[in-house]
Every structure is written in C-alpha cells, then in structure tokens.
Amino acid sequence: MQFAPTANSQSFCAGDAKKVSDLTVASGTNLKWYSASSGGTLYTGTETLASGNYYVSQTLNNCESSRILVAVTVNPTPATPSISAGGGSTTFCTGGNVVLTSTSGIGYLWSNGATTQSITVSNSGSYSVQVTNASGCLSASSTAVNVTVNTIPSPPTASDQAFCSIDAKTVSDLAPSGAGIKWYSSNSASTAYAGTETLSTGTYYVSQTTSGCESARTAVNVTVNPKQADVVTNATICSEETYTWTANNTVYSTTQSGIRISNNGCTADQVLNLTVTPKPADVVTNATICSGETYTWTANNTAYSTTQSGTRISNNGCTADQVLNLTVTPKPADVVTNATICSGETYTWTVNNTVYSTTQNGTRISNNGCTADQVLNLTVTPKPADVVTNATICSGETYTWTANNTVYSTTQNGTRISNNGCTADQVLNLTVTPKPADVVTNATICSGETYTWTANNTVYSTTQSGTRISNNGCTADQVLNLTVTPKPADVVTNATICSGETYTWTANNTVYSTTQIGTRISNNGCTADQVLNLTVTPKPADVVTNATICSGETYTWTANNTAYSTTQSGTRISNNGCTADQVLNLTVTPKPADVVTNATICSGETYTWTVNNTVYSTTQNGTRISNNGCTADQVLNLTVTPKPADVVTNATICSGETYTWTANNTVYSTTQIRNKNLKQRVYCRPGAEPDCHSKTCRCCNECNNLFGRNLYLDCQQYGLQHNTKRNENQQQRVYCRPGAEPDCHS
Known part of the structure; x- marks a missing residue:
C-alpha cells in the first residue's frame, strides 16, 4: 500500500x-x-468547490494509496459596497475635491489602488470600490461614481465704460x-449684484462662470457723467x-x-421759450340813434343812418382793429x-284821463315815431248767476260754508251772500239728518275667558x-x-326642606329637591290655581380656621384633634348638608x-457686635447666633486688616543742613535712625517706661489708645513736644542702644 499524500485544510472565496x-x-x-473516505464519487476536477470534506489519494x-481528508x-x-459622496457634489471646479466613502468592510480596494474606506478625489474619473470580509474575500465592484472636475475659466475681458447719469x-x-x-462691488465681495442697481462712478468687478466654475474677477472702471444744463x-x-429757431431751423x-430738443445723456438739451405778443383787443364803438337819424364815426369820418353790427376797420397785427x-x-x-x-x-284811462263806462275796442292815441301809440281795450263784464250750495249733515255735525267760512249746525234754506256786479251771489241749502238710538249688547264670561x-x-x-x-x-x-265672573284665589302650599332632601307635592305628585318660588x-x-313655595335651606358656609406656625412647630386642629407640622391649604372635614364643613x-x-453682618477693623482695634454686645478683636468667619424657626440667625463675618x-x-x-520730613513737616538737623543696630529715639512722659526693643514706645501708650497711630508720629502730631530737660510736666528725650533698658526717671 502506498503512503497517502499530505495536505492541509484549505479556504477559498465563493467569488x-x-x-x-x-x-x-x-x-x-x-x-x-x-x-468520501472510501467509495463515494470520484471528482473529475471541474466540479465547483463548496464547503465540506474532500478526500485525496495518490497513485x-x-x-x-489510501485517502486523506482535506x-x-x-x-x-x-455584499457589493456602495459609495457616498460626503460634503459636496461629484462635479466641482479645479482645486476642489470630494470625499468618496465606501460602506463598511474589513478591507477596501479602490479602482485607483487606494485601500482606505474613504478617499479624497480631486481629478476627473470613474471611481469604484471592492471590500473584503474577515476571510479576505473580495466583493464585486461597486457601481462606479463619476467625478467631473471642471476647469475654472479665465477672467472675462472688459474695458472701462462711461455713461450719462440721465440714462440711469x-x-x-x-x-x-x-x-x-x-x-461685484469689490474683488473679494461675496454677494454679486442683482443687475438692477443703478451705476455710479467707481470700480466694478466682473467674473464669468462656465460649468459652475467662477473665474477670477476683472476690474472695470465706470464713469457716470452728469448731463449738461439746458441751453435755453x-x-x-x-x-x-x-421765428426761425437756429437749433433746428424750424x-x-x-x-x-x-419746446425741447432732447439730446443724448451727455449733451445739453435745447429749450425754446417763444412769446407771441397778441394783437390788441378791438376798439369797439357802440352808438345808438333814432330811426331816421344819422351817425358820423370818428374812426373814418363816415356818416351812417342804418344799423351797423361789427363794421370793422382792420389794422396790422400790432394795432387794434376799430369796430x-x-x-x-x-x-x-x-x-x-x-x-x-x-x-x-x-x-x-290814465293816458288821457278820460272816464269810460262802456266797452272800448282799440281806442288809440297816436304819437310821433320815437314814442309808442297808446291803445285801450276795455271790457265790461255782466253779473254771473247765483252759485247755489246744497249740503246734508248728520245730527251733531257741523258744516263750514267755504263761501264765507262760517260753521253751520242747523238746517239752512236759501241763506244768501250778496256780491258786487262782477261776482255771482252765494246761496246755501243745508239739511241736518237726526241720529238713531244706541244698539246695546249685554254678555257674561268666566275669568280667563275672552x-x-x-x-x-x-x-x-x-x-x-x-x-x-x-x-x-x-x-x-x-x-x-x-x-267677567272672577277666578277663585290660589291654593298655596308652603314647605321647607334641608339641602339634599326632597319634597313630593300632592297637587301633582312631583318630587322637588330645589327651591320653588311660586311654582304654579x-x-x-x-x-x-295650585301654587308651591318650597324653601331648601342651604348648607352653612365653611368654618375656616386660618393659623400660622413657625418652621419646626406643630398645630393641633380642634376640629379633629390632629397635629399638623406642614402647610395645609384647604384641608377639609366634610359634614352633612345641614352642618358646615370645617376647613384648615x-x-x-x-x-x-x-x-449677615460684614465688618472690617484694623489690627489692634475691636468691634462690638450689636446683636450680642460682644467685643471682638480677631477675625470671625460665620460666627452664628441661632434663633428659633421664625427668627433669622445672626452671622458675623469680621475681617481684621493687618497693619x-x-x-x-x-x-x-x-x-549743618536740615531735612524736612514730609510725613510730619518736621525739620531735622540730626541723625534720625530706627534700626536695631543703631540707637532709636524714644519719647516718654515722666513716670513711663520706654521699650527700646520695639518700634513703638510703651511710654506713649496714651497716644496709641487715643489715636491708634504710630507712636512717634502721634507724639509729634498731638503736641507731646520733646525736651532734654527733666520736667514733671513735659516729656524727655531718651536714646537707647539695642538691648539697653532706658530709665525714664533719669
């Protein structure tokens, strides 16, 4: 059997x-x-790896050989990251930048090679990022962010410009x-003009902006020239x-x-004021003659016999016409x-004082041509027929006859008013009708009926x-x-109940709990009618106890014998409707x-505190007199200022010279030394014991007690004049070396 191969566990990234x-x-x-370790599937090598156990042998x-586990x-x-642009746009001008930040990962790899979570970009381009996890696996690339850096344009060109003020x-x-x-108003101003501002003489600054990038500014000098005064x-x-005006040959x-010729804003306008003197008013002659007479007009010595209306002698434009x-x-x-x-x-007739009694038709008195003829037309009027008034009135009425404004109440038969020959006589026939007897109605109704x-x-x-x-x-x-038959008197029920009780009225079996006054x-x-007067006796007003105690005290309320030590606002004992509640x-x-008394004294002085009449001579910090809960404590802070x-x-x-000491305006001609290594001057009253080892003298304690000042100065200031003679009524000068004990009696 062959030896198996050797191999270690292995890790890969899914991507x-x-x-x-x-x-x-x-x-x-x-x-x-x-x-598998035995049997199983033999891989061809093209299978995609997945997490798990793989087994390998060698031949x-x-x-x-046998297989080993790998x-x-x-x-x-x-996860694929995303990119955010923090603090600005991804499009900016030269010199700007944008910070691109990836979502979180363990490691980062940007398309420009950077490996930080955020990168600062100042160049145009497309930027993407990948992140790694703890296993070192790299994600897919994020969606790219395009960064555009626009070039800042050069300043615009502009020449100095001039305008006329009138053109605004x-x-x-x-x-x-x-x-x-x-x-802009300056090379550094942050706010641009809106464009509606009226120009004035000065320097203006202009920039141009392309692709959102603003150039540097160019200075432009602007002159606003005032318009010249009118030429009048x-x-x-x-x-x-x-009149021909040379300004326009008109x-x-x-x-x-x-009349104005308006020129451009910098050239004076031409103005014409032309006065045309009007022709004088006509000289009018008004004259009157009689028919057949003549009139000679002095303006032309011509004789006229007929009416002339506006006959005119026309003169030139400067002379009035004659009319x-x-x-x-x-x-x-x-x-x-x-x-x-x-x-x-x-x-x-007053014209000829002639008396006429008959009708005259056109009787004439003829006069000359300038005087009107007189004509008389006289009419003799015949007397009219009687005017008869027939009227009827009722008994008791009156009738006023308009013919004479007389009031009549009785029958009149042919009553006459006789008038002159030009006016008809008035005749009244008045009939008085008698009044009928009364029509009487008798009726009876009950009270309340109609x-x-x-x-x-x-x-x-x-x-x-x-x-x-x-x-x-x-x-x-x-x-x-x-x-009208009268209604019987009311049946009145008067009753009283306590607050909270009810009353049933037998007249209608209704239950009442509130006061009823004249319920009908x-x-x-x-x-x-039935009438109910029900009185509900109100609950008595609260019995209120107001009391005050000092902090730390107690109060026993007699209403419930309870002791209280804290503020009580409206503490209530509720009673029934007939008894008042108790309130504390x-x-x-x-x-x-x-x-707090803050005081300051000098070293050696005393302070008497009026609170306790105690005399203090040392610093007191918060010395306290404690009082009861209603009275403030007294605190003394006494500061003793050191000398x-x-x-x-x-x-x-x-x-042979003298020295005037400004401290006391005293003139000295001898050595004055206060030093432990030299002698010092001491002034003593007879019987006093000086102390040569201190800077003050016990012999002048009177001065110290009186004035609380440096002994030497006080002795000088308050008249203790020194004298080298021994005299029971004056002081004497004694000189001591350090360590010596002077004798004021020798």
Missing part, C-alpha cells in the same frame, strides 16, 4: 468559483479527489465678454410774425413754452292797456260697563256691557435667611 482541480496537497502525485506504480471552506463573497444705467448695462457674467433760447415776436408762429356797433332804434310797439270793469262800474264683540271684532277679557263705539250722527252708537299648576278660570388653612412660616509695613524714608544731609 473565485474555484474547482476541485484547484485543491493542492503538500506532497503527492497522480492525485484523485473523492467525496504510484499503478498502486493507489477540509475545504468556501467563504461567502461580501444699471449694472446689467455693463458690457463685458464671457458667459455666466457676475458683477428766450424770444418774443408779434402776432402773425414768425419756423414758429405761435407761443412755444419749453362800430350802431343801433337804429325802431319806433316802439303800441302800448296796449287791457282793462275789465263790472257792469255799472267806470274806468279812467269675548269678541262683533261690533268692532275686538277681544275682551275684563268687565266692560257701557263700552261705547261712537259713530257719526247718522249711525247709531254700539254699547257693550260685559260681565294653572287651572281654568273657574278653578283656583395652616401656614408654616419658613425660617428667614441669615442676617501695613513701615513706610521708611532714607535721607542723607550734611552736617
């Missing part, structure tokens, strides 16, 4: 579509691959070369003259006010007097005694006597915030 023939061994020749000298793993192909040109009127033009020509001509014969209006007055028409008199009267009286179709519900409809004197009056069962007019409003007053270091003045003078 490689490996065959059995792709399996390898560590050692062995003339290999055969099977599906030497026509002898086949475990094969076919790892799955990762806008940015859109500027004329550069290029496409996708944008104008003022001229005057006479009426009917002409002939004018009428007034021209502001004659001559009126020849014709003989006036007859003055006709028309008069009428009554039969038997006379008429005196009665309709046919005499006037009126409905009555109350007693009517002799109610009358008065008619005119020719018609009988209608009279109504109506009796209405019956007919012959039966008394308990306020727990919070303890007030601390009352500053000495202010040392070092000065040197020559022997």
